[in-house]
Amino acid sequence: MATPAATLAEKHDGDFQVAADRDQLRLWLRMLSCTMVIDKKLRAMLAAEFGTTLPRFDVLAALERAPAGLGMGQLSRALLVSNGNITALVQALVREGQVETLPSPVDRRASVVRLTPAGAEAFRAQAGRHHGMIADLFAGLDASEAQTLYRMLGRVKMSIAASGAEP
Amino acid sequence: MATPAATLAEKHDGDFQVAADRDQLRLWLRMLSCTMVIDKKLRAMLAAEFGTTLPRFDVLAALERAPAGLGMGQLSRALLVSNGNITALVQALVREGQVETLPSPVDRRASVVRLTPAGAEAFRAQAGRHHGMIADLFAGLDASEAQTLYRMLGRVKMSIAASGAEP
DNA sequence: GGTCGATACTTCAAGCCTAAACTAATTCGG
DNA sequence: CCGAATTAGTTTAGGCTTGAAGTATCGACC
Numbered sequence: 001m002a003t004p005a006a007t008l009a010e011k012h013d014g015d016f017q018v019a020a021d022r023d024q025l026r027l028w029l030r031m032l033s034c035t036m037v038i039d040k041k042l043r044a045m046l047a048a049e050f051g052t053t054l055p056r057f058d059v060l061a062a063l064e065r066a067p068a069g070l071g072m073g074q075l076s077r078a079l080l081v082s083n084g085n086i087t088a089l090v091q092a093l094v095r096e097g098q099v100e101t102l103p104s105p106v107d108r109r110a111s112v113v114r115l116t117p118a119g120a121e122a123f124r125a126q127a128g129r130h131h132g133m134i135a136d137l138f139a140g141l142d143a144s145e146a147q148t149l150y151r152m153l154g155r156v157k158m159s160i161a162a163s164g165a166e167p
Numbered sequence: 168m169a170t171p172a173a174t175l176a177e178k179h180d181g182d183f184q185v186a187a188d189r190d191q192l193r194l195w196l197r198m199l200s201c202t203m204v205i206d207k208k209l210r211a212m213l214a215a216e217f218g219t220t221l222p223r224f225d226v227l228a229a230l231e232r233a234p235a236g237l238g239m240g241q242l243s244r245a246l247l248v249s250n251g252n253i254t255a256l257v258q259a260l261v262r263e264g265q266v267e268t269l270p271s272p273v274d275r276r277a278s279v280v281r282l283t284p285a286g287a288e289a290f291r292a293q294a295g296r297h298h299g300m301i302a303d304l305f306a307g308l309d310a311s312e313a314q315t316l317y318r319m320l321g322r323v324k325m326s327i328a329a330s331g332a333e334p
Numbered sequence: 335g336g337t338c339g340a341t342a343c344t345t346c347a348a349g350c351c352t353a354a355a356c357t358a359a360t361t362c363g364g
Numbered sequence: 365c366c367g368a369a370t371t372a373g374t375t376t377a378g379g380c381t382t383g384a385a386g387t388a389t390c391g392a393c394c
Contacts, residue, residue, distance in 0.1 A: 140326025
C-alpha cells in the first residue's frame, strides 16, 4: 500500500492517462466514422451511376497514370492490396473490356495490364463524378481549414511511422 | 467563342477550381490512407494476438455497453452493418462461446444477444490492447494537435451533412 | 376476429479481401 | 553451366459485407 501522497499522485496520473486514452479513442472513432461515411457514399455513387466498384475504379485510376501499363505486382503495390486480389479484379475488368493484359516481352512470368480506350473513357466519366463528389463533401471547409486538416493528418502519418511500427 | 477577356476570366476560374479539386482530392486520399493504415494495424493485432477480427471485437464492444443484451436489429444499427451480416457474426461468436442468444420473452420473432462471462473477459483483454495501440499510434500528437484534428473532423462531419446528402 | 402492412430475423448470391500454398520463370553464386 | 534463392502470378480456403428474397410474428385497423 502506498502513502497517501503517493496514492494521490498515482490516482491523478491514472486519471490523466485514462482521460487521454478516451480522447484518443474518440478521435480515432471520429476519424474512422468520417472516412467510412465518405467511402460509402463514393461506393454507392459508383455502383448506382456506373455499375462499378471502388476497387475497380482504383485499378483504372492507377492504370490511367501509367499509359505504358503496369505489371500485376506493381498494381498490387500501388493499391495496397494483396497479389491474389489483383488477379480477380483484373480478370473482371478484362471481361468487361476496360482493361487488357499482354504478356511482358522481357519476362515470361509477367504480364502487363493496360487501359483499353473503352476503359479510359469510362474512367474519365467516373473520375469526374468521383472528384466532384469529394469536392461537394468537403465544400463546407474553407481553404485554411482544409490545410489545417491536411497538416494534422500529416502529423498522424508521422506519429504512426514513429510508433513501434513494422509493416 | 467567348471574348478574350471572358476567356481569360473563365480560364482563371477554371484554374482555381481545378487547384481546389486537386487539394481536396489529396486531402481525401491522405485521410483515407491514415485511416486505412491504422485500421489494418488494429485488425492485424487482433488476429495475431487474439485470433479474432475487428467486426467481432465491435460486436463484443457494443454488448459490453448493454449488460441486458441487445436484439439483432439493435446490434446491426449500432454497428452500421447490414442485418444479414450480424446473423453470421453472432453465430460465429456463439460457436466460440463468447456470446449467447436467448429468445426474447416479449416477442417470439426477436432474440436477445448477451456477452457470456468468457466473452466479457476476452473483450477486456482485447479492448486494453486496442486502446493501447491507438494511444501508441497517436502518441506523436500533443493534446492541442489532437484537439485541432478532432475539431477539423467535426467540420468535415458538418460539411458532409450540409452537402446534398441522402444516406 | 380476420386481414394486412410493418418488423425481426435468416438465407443466398455476389463481390472484396487476405494469407498461404503452389507453379513457373528468372537470376545469381559457385 | 547448374542448383538455390527470388520473383511473378494464380489458386484456394476463409471471413466480411451487402442487397434482395423469404419466413415468421406482431400490431393495428376494419
